[in-house]
Amino acid sequence: MQSLGRLEDLPQAYRDQLTEQNLVPLWPNLRAVLPPKIPSRKTTPTHWSYQAMRPLLLRAGELTPMEKAERRVLVLANPGHGLEKMQASAAMYLGMQLLLPGEWAPSHRHTPNAVRMVVEGEGATTTVNGEKCPMHRGDLVLTPTGLWHEHGHEGKDPVVWLDVLDLPLIYYTETSYAIEGERQNVLPGHGERAYVSGGVVPTPAFNRQPKAYPIIRYPWSEVRQSLLALASDQPQLEAVQVTYVNPETGQDVQNNLGFYALMLRPRQTLKLPPRSPAIVFHQIEGQSELIIEQTQFLLNEADTACAPGYTPITIKNRSADTPAFLFMADESPLHRKLGVYEAR
Numbered sequence: 001m002q003s004l005g006r007l008e009d010l011p012q013a014y015r016d017q018l019t020e021q022n023l024v025p026l027w028p029n030l031r032a033v034l035p036p037k038i039p040s041r042k043t044t045p046t047h048w049s050y051q052a053m054r055p056l057l058l059r060a061g062e063l064t065p066m067e068k069a070e071r072r073v074l075v076l077a078n079p080g081h082g083l084e085k086m087q088a089s090a091a092m093y094l095g096m097q098l099l100l101p102g103e104w105a106p107s108h109r110h111t112p113n114a115v116r117m118v119v120e121g122e123g124a125t126t127t128v129n130g131e132k133c134p135m136h137r138g139d140l141v142l143t144p145t146g147l148w149h150e151h152g153h154e155g156k157d158p159v160v161w162l163d164v165l166d167l168p169l170i171y172y173t174e175t176s177y178a179i180e181g182e183r184q185n186v187l188p189g190h191g192e193r194a195y196v197s198g199g200v201v202p203t204p205a206f207n208r209q210p211k212a213y214p215i216i217r218y219p220w221s222e223v224r225q226s227l228l229a230l231a232s233d234q235p236q237l238e239a240v241q242v243t244y245v246n247p248e249t250g251q252d253v254q255n256n257l258g259f260y261a262l263m264l265r266p267r268q269t270l271k272l273p274p275r276s277p278a279i280v281f282h283q284i285e286g287q288s289e290l291i292i293e294q295t296q297f298l299l300n301e302a303d304t305a306c307a308p309g310y311t312p313i314t315i316k317n318r319s320a321d322t323p324a325f326l327f328m329a330d331e332s333p334l335h336r337k338l339g340v341y342e343a344r
Contacts, residue, residue, distance in 0.1 A: 004030055043089045043278050043308035044080035045292040050096075050119070050302035057098045058158060066103045073097045073163065078306055085168070088306045089278035091256060091331045093167035098160055099124050099153045107150035110178035112170040113254045116141040117162040117282060117327050118220075119302050123155015128216045130187035135159060138220025138284045140244060140327070144213050144254055148181050162282055162304065164329045166256040191215035192222075195247040214248050220284070224325060227263040231323070239270060241328075256334040264288065264317035264324040272313040276342040277331035279313070281305045286324030289316040299326075310344070 007028040057074055064072060076094035077083045088094040099105060116126060117140055124135040128149045133141050143149040153159055170176040191214050194202050231240045240263040244253045252258045264270060281290060283299040290297045291314040292307040299305060307313050317324040335341035
């Protein structure tokens with residue numbers, strides 16, 4: 001490849017003149033922004049152990065009351081981006097959030113899209129635009145851009161969930177903000193009940209109101225059963241995976257990030273080809289071995305890991321008797337919108 005001129009090759013007086021006019025020569029920096037054949041990536045393979053994190057999260061509950069925190073969260077930061085950036089990848093933010101019995105995280109709405117993957121505990125709810133959603137382990141709850149949402153806890157034990165937001169992207173575009181609100185009135189209706197069966201939806205003329213997000217809560221009990229049924233119906237299928245979609249459009253549930261559930265049969269090894277988006281893995285049930293290029297992690301239940309894009313990934317179920325279940329999030333919808341999605 002052709003060698004380009006360096007910045008230090010230019011006379012200092014000329015460089016000073018450029019700086020005075022807020023000008024920068026492109027050619028010394030061209031390879032940095034347009035590297036050959038594969039993008040430069042700050043996202044590095046990273047693993048967060050829930051067993052190690054949980055005591056620190058509970059300690060945060062002792063140190064910081066909800067009225068001083070609003071949202072009590074430990075951010076899962078990727079060191080490749082710098083811990084101060086609070087991001088797992090170029091477009092994904094991850095946070096482990098704690099809600100203690102009797103607490104209420106006040107209502108607000110914001111421009112970033114968010115989802116909640118419930119990690120442990122019972123008795124908590126998330127209310128989104130008046131729809132009150134119970135939170136059980138493995139449930140996925142949406143809090144899309146612009147929708148009011150709040151969290152409450154009427155149970156006896158701590159409840160923890162994993163937040164996944166497109167915050168880095170929205171912050172980068174200088175469009176990130178939040179508005180505080182009042183406690184919501186709970187309204188009748190639950191999207192997951194109206195759209196309880198695939199291929200069957202309420203008839204528009206009688207029962208259906210147009211909503212951008214007709215389902216807010218995706219119960220794990222139903223998603224898990226879908227994976228088991230798919231594996232049984234198609235024993236030759238290598239990747240037993242389902243996608244969380246909007247039942248009205250068939251498209252991804254949110255604008256910029258994609259969400260999936262994956263089942264590995266006992267002792268199964270699954271190889272994922274390199275793709276452009278970064279991927280987050282969260283172990284819901286079982287124990288998996290995750291190999292990201294040359295980096296190897298052991299995922300126990302509730303552990304989370306992140307893999308950069310353009311990287312081969314291998315996942316192994318370590319159990320010889322039971323399936324392993326993982327939740328996944330990636331940047332595929334964003335990449336497709338930008339026209340840069342690749343699978344190699």
